Amino acid sequence: MDQQQSKLVEQYQEAKLQKQLDQDDEEVNSDDDELLELLEQDDTLAKYRDERIQELKKEFNRIDNATAGEQYGNMITIEDEKQLMETVTSNEYTLVHFYQPEFDKCKKMNDKLSIIAEKHLALKVIIIKAKDAPFLVTKLGIKILPFVVIYKNGKELDRLVGFEKLGNDPNNFNIEDLENFLLLRNVINRRTINYGSIRGSIKPVDQDSDDDLD
Known part of the structure; x- marks a missing residue:
């Protein structure tokens, strides 16, 4: 995973952790939506489309599954x-x-x-x-x-x-x-x-x- 992809994954994870801290679903879901919209913007991530976009979405799904419970982000x-x-x-x-x-x-x-x-x-x-x-x-x-x-x-x-x-x-x-x-x-x-x-x-x-x- 290259640096641009890693940066996006970190942003997505931070939104999940912020949700855990604030318990403000509406605000965090908005952050998630904005990040997913960013993935669809040709001018922003044109060279990362197709396979790399799919790779990112797959990683987002892994994070979603991992954060479905209460214990995440901690030992x-x-x-x-x-x-x-x-x-x-x-x-x-x-x-x-x-x-x-x-x-x-x-x-x-x-x-x-x-x-x-x-x-x-x-x-x-x-x-x-x-x-x-x-x-x-x-x-x-x-x-x-x-x-x-x-x-x-x-x-x-x-x-x-x-x-x-x-x-x-x-x-x-x-x-x-x-x-x-x-x-x-x-x-x-x-x-x-x-x-x-x-x-x-x-x-x-x-x-x-x-x-x-x-």
């Missing part, structure tokens, strides 16, 4: 393994972060994942304390936190152990590195243009060091 906290797996198997792509609230690296991961959740509304981002998932901790062989599993249709696609795949700094990483990691695996289909939060500030989940699980 979802789950405390039960059964509920976790039900969520994972009912969505195309899901990120699951197994974390410990005291670990600094887990806090940093949650901070970045909260941005991903807001900027890619069709992607489910779940966090669960490692102690609340003993079966999965054993099954996945989790020994170091943070530990993020990427699921596609309920099956593991890839995993992040610590920050090892996110640049050369063992103690931190850039949000761009995380997006690139997800783009290469087709988990997301565009890079974010504006990382600023429409909410002003995102409250991180209660969450710190490499953090060996034991």
